[in-house]
Amino acid sequence: MVAYQKNLMNMFVILLMVSYLTFGYVSLSTGGNDCMQYRMIEKLTYLENENSKLMDRISRLEQQMQPVVSVYVRLSKTVNLKLHERVMYDMEITNIGGAFNFKTGQLTAPVSGIYFISVSACLSHAQYSNLDIIKDGLKIGVVRSGDVEWVDCSSASLSTHFNYEDNIWIESGTPSNDGSKLYEGRGWNTFTATLIHVD
Known part of the structure; x- marks a missing residue:
């Protein structure tokens, strides 16, 4: 225009x-x-x-004028995760700016700046797992979930600086049950990202 x-x-x-x-x-x-x-x-x-x-x-x-990045995605069903397997979110709630790629399961920063990231995870009973927040191969955060008797939901949030075309994704980390279930039914397994400041 x-x-x-x-x-x-x-x-x-x-x-x-x-x-x-x-x-x-x-x-x-x-x-x-x-x-x-x-x-x-x-x-x-x-x-x-x-x-x-x-x-x-x-x-x-x-x-x-500043670009807008607002991502809110989730899993639509219960998913079994192997160790170090990436979480492939399959349901879009918000993806303003199109920064999240559902084929790769990752967000790619369209501009350099500070981003707010939040991850929630729900595990079935007698399961435990760490979900690692990975930025271009480096772990920058973790969500720990698990309980012997109950479905357990946990979350983690952080703000971090991204350079242009840096990538972030979520994967199963250690220690975890091999074959841990991200359970849909008592809560949502979600990934949220928002650009809060442009360099």
Whole structure:
């Protein structure tokens, strides 16, 4: 939209210049007076100045515009996880900005900045598991869930800096039952990410 407005204004100024040159030529060739030419130049100069001001305003607005990243995804069913297996969330609640990729099960940062991350996990009874929050291969957080008798839900939240195209995903960590179940029925297994500040 901004680019379209720029092009429209540039075309408007070009049209005015063509009109001026056309009218100026006619005026000179038919013995027109200098006053008409002066008024045309004056108007053209004014419009060029106004166009320049509008272009500056658009540039400032573009600098103020920030990309929006708001991700809230979950599992739609109970999932068995092997050790170090990635959690493949399959239900989108919110994915504004399209930063979360369901095929890879990870978020890729579209811009550098500070992101808020939150993960919740629910395990079936007699299960225990760590879910690791992984940023490009480095563990930066963990959700510990498990209980002998009950379905147990836990969560973890953090804020961290991402560079452009850094990746984050969730996987089963140690210690965990091999074949731990992320249980759907008593709570939601979710992943949330929000961009809170752009560099």
